Amino acid sequence: MQLNERKSATYNRVRNNNVAGVLAAATAILVGPSVKAEGDFWDFSKDWRFDSAVLYYGEQDRVSALEGVFSATREVDVKDVFNFKVVLDSLTGASPSGAIVQPGEQTFTRPSGNGQYIVSAEEIPLDDTFRDTRLQLNAQWTKAAWGESTGSYGIHFSKEYDYLSLAFNGSLAWDFNKKNSTFSVGLSIANDTFEPVGKIPDPFSSMVIDFGQFPTEDDYRAAFNATRIDSSDDKQTTDLLLGWTQVINRSTIMQFNYSYSNVSGYLNDPFKIISTVDGGGIATDHLFESRPDKRTKHSFFWQTKHHFDESIADVSIRYMTDNWDISSQTIDYRHYFWVGNNSYIEPQMRWYQQSAAEFYRPYLIDGETLPEYASADIRLGEFSAYTLGLKYGWKTSAGNDMSVRFSYYKQTPEDTLSSHPGVLNNLEIYPELDAFFVQYSYSF
Amino acid sequence: MQSVSEKLIPKDFGYAGRFFAMASPCECLVESTERKIANRVMHLVSHEAWRIEKKYSRYLSDSVTQKINQSNGAAVSVDEETQSLLNFSDQCFQMSDGLFDITSGVLRRIWTFKPDAAFPTSEQVKELLPLVDWKKVNFSGSTITLPKNMEIDLGGIGKEYAVDRAASILQKEFPELSVVINFGGDLRITSAPKSRKSWVIGVESYLPGVKRGIDLTVGAVCTSGDTERFIMHEGNRFSHILNPKTGYPVAGAPKTVTVIADNCTQAGLLATLASLQGSDAEAFLQKQGVKYFCQR
Numbered sequence: 001m002q003l004n005e006r007k008s009a010t011y012n013r014v015r016n017n018n019v020a021g022v023l024a025a026a027t028a029i030l031v032g033p034s035v036k037a038e039g040d041f042w043d044f045s046k047d048w049r050f051d052s053a054v055l056y057y058g059e060q061d062r063v064s065a066l067e068g069v070f071s072a073t074r075e076v077d078v079k080d081v082f083n084f085k086v087v088l089d090s091l092t093g094a095s096p097s098g099a100i101v102q103p104g105e106q107t108f109t110r111p112s113g114n115g116q117y118i119v120s121a122e123e124i125p126l127d128d129t130f131r132d133t134r135l136q137l138n139a140q141w142t143k144a145a146w147g148e149s150t151g152s153y154g155i156h157f158s159k160e161y162d163y164l165s166l167a168f169n170g171s172l173a174w175d176f177n178k179k180n181s182t183f184s185v186g187l188s189i190a191n192d193t194f195e196p197v198g199k200i201p202d203p204f205s206s207m208v209i210d211f212g213q214f215p216t217e218d219d220y221r222a223a224f225n226a227t228r229i230d231s232s233d234d235k236q237t238t239d240l241l242l243g244w245t246q247v248i249n250r251s252t253i254m255q256f257n258y259s260y261s262n263v264s265g266y267l268n269d270p271f272k273i274i275s276t277v278d279g280g281g282i283a284t285d286h287l288f289e290s291r292p293d294k295r296t297k298h299s300f301f302w303q304t305k306h307h308f309d310e311s312i313a314d315v316s317i318r319y320m321t322d323n324w325d326i327s328s329q330t331i332d333y334r335h336y337f338w339v340g341n342n343s344y345i346e347p348q349m350r351w352y353q354q355s356a357a358e359f360y361r362p363y364l365i366d367g368e369t370l371p372e373y374a375s376a377d378i379r380l381g382e383f384s385a386y387t388l389g390l391k392y393g394w395k396t397s398a399g400n401d402m403s404v405r406f407s408y409y410k411q412t413p414e415d416t417l418s419s420h421p422g423v424l425n426n427l428e429i430y431p432e433l434d435a436f437f438v439q440y441s442y443s444f
Numbered sequence: 445m446q447s448v449s450e451k452l453i454p455k456d457f458g459y460a461g462r463f464f465a466m467a468s469p470c471e472c473l474v475e476s477t478e479r480k481i482a483n484r485v486m487h488l489v490s491h492e493a494w495r496i497e498k499k500y501s502r503y504l505s506d507s508v509t510q511k512i513n514q515s516n517g518a519a520v521s522v523d524e525e526t527q528s529l530l531n532f533s534d535q536c537f538q539m540s541d542g543l544f545d546i547t548s549g550v551l552r553r554i555w556t557f558k559p560d561a562a563f564p565t566s567e568q569v570k571e572l573l574p575l576v577d578w579k580k581v582n583f584s585g586s587t588i589t590l591p592k593n594m595e596i597d598l599g600g601i602g603k604e605y606a607v608d609r610a611a612s613i614l615q616k617e618f619p620e621l622s623v624v625i626n627f628g629g630d631l632r633i634t635s636a637p638k639s640r641k642s643w644v645i646g647v648e649s650y651l652p653g654v655k656r657g658i659d660l661t662v663g664a665v666c667t668s669g670d671t672e673r674f675i676m677h678e679g680n681r682f683s684h685i686l687n688p689k690t691g692y693p694v695a696g697a698p699k700t701v702t703v704i705a706d707n708c709t710q711a712g713l714l715a716t717l718a719s720l721q722g723s724d725a726e727a728f729l730q731k732q733g734v735k736y737f738c739q740r
Contacts, residue, residue: 014540014717020710020732022539027709030532031608034707035635037663039642041704041737251740307740309676 049073053441055089060434062126063093080143087136094126096431098376099286100275100363101125103423108286109209111271112198113224116210124431127271134160149174156190165192171241179247186241192234196270199228203290204370207273227288235265251307261297274376276366281422284366289375291359297322312336326380328354341394348389348407356382356416362429365421378413378431385411389437398444405439452482457639461486465493466603468628475622475637485623489610493627496606500529500598502549512588512596519582519589529598529605530583536601536713537578543720544713548688549597550575555675555693557684563677569691576688604666604712607632611707632664632708664708668715669700685719696723698738705734 028034055067067089074082099108099119106119110129119125140154149172156167171186194200205227214220240260247253273286303316318330332350339345357380359373389407396402413430420429452459458475459482472489474482502509512520522530536544550572554564575594582589590596598605607625611632614623622637624645633643642661658665668685675682675693682693697719705711714734718725729736 014543014721014728018732019539019717020705020714020734022535023710023713024706026532026535026539027608027707030528031605031707031709032612034608034611034664034710035662037660037704037706037735038636039658039660039663039665039704040735041658041702309674 049075049443051441051443053439055437055439058436059093061094062433063091063095065089065091081141083138083140085136085138085140087138088134090133092131094128096378097125097127098272098274098289098378099125100277100283100376100424101427101429102283103427106283107209107211108273109207109224110198111196113208113221114198122427124428132160132162134158134163145172147174148176152186162196163192163194165190167191167237173243181247182243182245184241184243184245186239186243188237188239188241190237190239192237192265193232194234194266194270195232198224200230200233200266200270201227201288202229203268204287204374207286207288209286233266235263235267238262253305255301255303257299257301259297259299259301261295261299263295263297264293267291267293267295268375269377272375272377274361274364274374276364277421277424278366279421281420281424281427283363287364287374289377290373291375292324292373295322295324310338324380325358326354326356328352343392343394346391346393348387348391350387350389351384352386353384354382356380362417362420363424381430382414382416383411383430384414385409385433401441401443403439403441405437405441407437409433409435409437411435452479452486457637458482463490463493465490466497466606466627468603470628471624471626473624473626473643475639481618481621485614485618485621488613488617489623489625492610492613493606496602496609499525500602502595502597502599509596509598512590515590517589517592519587521587527586529601530588531585532709533598533601534578534583540717540720542578542689543687543717544600545576545578545688546596546598546600547578547581547594548576548686549599550593550595551686551688551691555684555686557675557693561675563675573691576691600716601709601712603627603630604708607664607708630664630666630708630712633660633662636661658702658704660704663704663706664711665702665704666708666711666715667700667702668712668719669698674699683719685716687720694720694722697721698725698740700739701725701729702737703729703734704736 049072051069051071051073053069055069057065057067067087069085069087071083071085097108099106101122101124104121106125107116108119108125108127109116111127112129117128136156136158138154138156140152142150142152145151151170151172153170154168156165156169158165167188167190169186169188171184173182173184175182208220208224208227210220214223238261242258244256245253246255268289268291270288272289274289275283276285276287278284297320299318299320301316301318303314306313312335314334314336316332319327321327330350330352332348334346334348336344336346357375359371359375360380361374362376362381364370364374387407387409389405391403391405393401393403411433413432415430419425452461455473457473458477459479460471460473461482462469462471463486464470470490470493472485474485476482498504499507500509501507502513504510508522508526533544533546554568554572556562580591580594581596607627607630610625611634614621614625614634619635621635623634624643625632625634631645637643642659645658645660645665669683674684680695682695683697683699685694685697686692687694701715701718703711703715703718705714714729714732718729718736721728726736726738
């Protein structure tokens with residue numbers, strides 16, 4: 001069987017460039033005259049599309065979150081889209097405070113200064129007052145701009161009890177090479193304001209804990225207030241994105257992104273502490289963390305989607321490096337399979353690895369000269385993580401899309417130190433993390 | 445005697461009615477709140493569809509098509525309607541350099557389009573290929589002489605022709621009435637609607653999340669190909685569109701090609717010819733200056 005490209009190319013060609021014209025004349029004889037057609041594809045100008053989703057996120061023994069997303073899109077044209085999105089999430093539970101695990105019970109002061117929480121022996125200290133509701137609003141417009149370009153701009157608003165974020169973004173995309181290539185440039189500017197309960201702690205000040213040493217409540221309050229500097233602080237973020245999308249052939253598309261991010265201002269987590277330990281590994285004090293007030297990140301992203309006959313493979317790799325010495329790699333693989341009957345499954349595997357920030361320390365040694373910056377926040381430490389997920393989607397009898405996604409996430413910390421003082425050698429000092437996600441989406 | 449179901453479905457624009465013909469579900473959307481008019485429309489459209497099906501179906505032994513196919517090399521005289529259909533087929537053959545050929549139906553003896561169907565051997569194709577060539581047919585205008593063992597099949601234009609014929613019947617009796625005539629996805633709007641700017645027609649998409657639609661005031665839409673019918677060979681996917689010159693399916697064709705044109709026959713042929721261009725389908729349609737949508 002010889003069915004090579006060249007042969008089929010010459011056998012396929014219609015030389016007549018005016019087939020439509022000849023057909024119009026021939027069909028007029030066959031079926032009579034017809035009015036000139038009036039219409040076009042893609043004009044859903046009167047229609048809105050709605051997407052909704054509910055996500056449950058649960059960490060083993062820690063934070064759990066419930067999130068609802070509602071999104072409305074008005075798509076007049078490929079180049080005329082308006083999207084409005086509301087996200088509401090509620091978080092409850094406990095998260096690691098940064099304090100070191102100990103062989104005995106430990107007492108800590110709540111971030112507000114009102115009351116205490118007790119952590120059992122050999123348990124990673126978790127601050128159990130983590131409870132918040134967050135409302136996010138997004139509006140994004142995409143419109144044809146000059147020439148062949150498409151412009152997009154949007155605003156973002158996010159409010160939590162002690163946190164407010166406002167952001168603006170704008171981008172331009174150019175199609176060229178018969179729309180096989182797209183180059184895009186984007187800029188986003190955000191301002192975040194923190195107003196934590198109990199005000200902002202002074203970096204490296206000691207957590208004031210009432211063990212009965214204060215004669216009156218006022219004396220305790222005075223000592224607690226002495227560790228507070230401001231009632232609020234803020235940070236500014238600027239992100240710059242350069243993107244290149246390339247159609248490789250009719251079944252493969254590739255994307256390259258570079259992004260630069262600059263954050264400055266208050267970058268501490270006001271609830272995180274770092275313990276000082278003596279030569280035997282026993283905690284002597286807990287200090288509020290101190291991070292630099294600037295962070296610049298560079299990140300590189302490559303993604304390829306390949307369309308097979310009955311499936312789509314989606315592979316992406318991300319590399320990030322920043323001036324805190326954190327570098328990370330992410331590999332993500334998803335494969336979309338049609339399983340007939342208007343349904344599909346999409347398994348996902350994701351692997352992530354990061355190195356620690358240069359100022360990350362699981363604890364400080366009592367008596368050592370304090371470094372300029374220090375944090376025991378595990379999110380700044382060295383760890384690796386993987387995600388396994390499975391999504392099942394189907395079309396309802398009314399023609400709407402529904403899907404359910406389950407994923408499991410496991411984060412494993414890496415100990416880069418060869419030995420620890422005294423008792424710490426026999427304790428699991430780095431918190432592990434196991435989490436489950438369940439997401440249900442419905443588009444109509 | 446077949447008849448239209450009395451059941452008309454009330455809609456905000458008027459009535460919708462359904463029947464079955466040409467192996468497809470057929471539907472009419474009638475922009476009139478008068479039940480009598482809607483019933484008349486359904487009667488006219490369905491009877492025209494059944495008339496054409498009966499006359500040209502290759503499955504019915506007393507059809508014109510079968511009479512020609514069983515003529516065993518003898519000349520068959522044909523009526524005016526058949527003459528104009530054969531004339532039109534001849535024009536399409538010329539214009540497409542032989543890519544549209546009503547004698548190509550014999551190839552179906554060896555080709556089955558299911559993902560796990562057997563791919564015919566080159567001997568099988570070679571054996572059948574001499575039976576495919578409209579040039580070997582002697583068509584004088586009022587008589588047709590088909591060489592022995594050759595066959596004609598008007599299935600490639602039958603459904604589209606029926607839609608257009610039904611449309612022209614409606615245009616004579618109800619010149620101002622807007623009706624969407626839809627025979628299994630090949631459709632035509634007889635006249636611009638009054639109650640709305642245009643009819644919104646959904647386009648079937650196999651990609652989840654991709655929703656396409658057509659806003660059509662007047663004109664026709666046809667789709668060639670479907671996502672279910674194809675054959676796999678040596679890891680390549682071949683569409684069910686057969687090239688009459690090679691005897692093989694076209695490689696690299698879009699899964700579906702949807703075209704907007706003034707009438708259904710025009711839209712259907714443009715969609716079929718575009719599919720036959722394989723990977724050049726979009727370029728071909730671009731050159732024709734028509735509105736189209738290809739799913740790859």
